[in-house]
Amino acid sequence: MSTAGRIADTLQPPYYAVIFTSVRTDVDAGYAEMAAHMLQLAARQPGFLGVESVREGDLGITVSYWDSADALQRWKQDLEHQQAQARGRSQWYSHYKVRVARVERDYGFVKDG
Amino acid sequence: MSTAGRIADTLQPPYYAVIFTSVRTDVDAGYAEMAAHMLQLAARQPGFLGVESVREGDLGITVSYWDSADALQRWKQDLEHQQAQARGRSQWYSHYKVRVARVERDYGFVKDG
Numbered sequence: 001m002s003t004a005g006r007i008a009d010t011l012q013p014p015y016y017a018v019i020f021t022s023v024r025t026d027v028d029a030g031y032a033e034m035a036a037h038m039l040q041l042a043a044r045q046p047g048f049l050g051v052e053s054v055r056e057g058d059l060g061i062t063v064s065y066w067d068s069a070d071a072l073q074r075w076k077q078d079l080e081h082q083q084a085q086a087r088g089r090s091q092w093y094s095h096y097k098v099r100v101a102r103v104e105r106d107y108g109f110v111k112d113g
Numbered sequence: 114m115s116t117a118g119r120i121a122d123t124l125q126p127p128y129y130a131v132i133f134t135s136v137r138t139d140v141d142a143g144y145a146e147m148a149a150h151m152l153q154l155a156a157r158q159p160g161f162l163g164v165e166s167v168r169e170g171d172l173g174i175t176v177s178y179w180d181s182a183d184a185l186q187r188w189k190q191d192l193e194h195q196q197a198q199a200r201g202r203s204q205w206y207s208h209y210k211v212r213v214a215r216v217e218r219d220y221g222f223v224k225d226g
Contacts, residue, residue, distance in 0.1 A: 006172050007136065007210050013212075017132060017212065019130060021176070023119065023120065052134050052174055056167045056169050059119050059165075060167060063132055063134070096222050097219060097221040097222075099123075100219065101217060102214055102215050103212045103214040106211060107211055108208065109209050109210075110207075
């Protein structure tokens with residue numbers, strides 16, 4: 001994956017962001033596989049714009065971007081996603097916070113050369 | 114810092130989030146000091162609610178939370194912050210994206226016990 005590819009290439013605002021900030025437990029069983037699977041599953045949803053995800057020790061931030069409130073609502077209600085969340089609460093996360101936000105403006109910087 | 118303290122303890126929505134996703138250069142000189150100083154400076158601004166920051170290799174996500182659009186606008190215009198941003202563009206970041214978003218709802222999870 002290119003370096004540039006890890007910053008999501010989103011549309012012109014407005015669009016939606018789901019900010020998922022989490023603290024992991026020390027239970028690793030199945031976590032990496034499920035995280036990768038959920039990213040793949042999200043990327044196939046209608047209205048998905050991109051995702052950025054970083055973990056440093058037990059603290060992680062994943063931001064997914066969606067073209068509408070409807071799109072992220074459908075993703076929230078996806079059955080396989082809900083099952084993954086339930087397993088997350090029972091095994092992988094000691095706590096987390098989800099924030100649903102409407103992106104009003106954005107701007108970027110790319111270094112020359 | 115407690116584990117719980119690393120997820121920002123924000124107000125009831127609506128409030129504002131600034132999502133800063135960045136890719137670092139390999140220039141480290143002065144970066145850690147400036148990053149720490151900017152977090153301290155942000156925390157003293159009126160309307161600052163909290164910050165979450167994670168870096169994994171060269172990719173980082175920092176989300177700061179603000180109680181109003183005015184508060185984050187003032188922070189954007191802070192002179193010392195602007196000087197830090199300029200130095201960031203010339204030295205520390207190969208690219209970044211800033212997204213200003215209005216948080217419409219949030220929910221959380223804390224494991225029992």
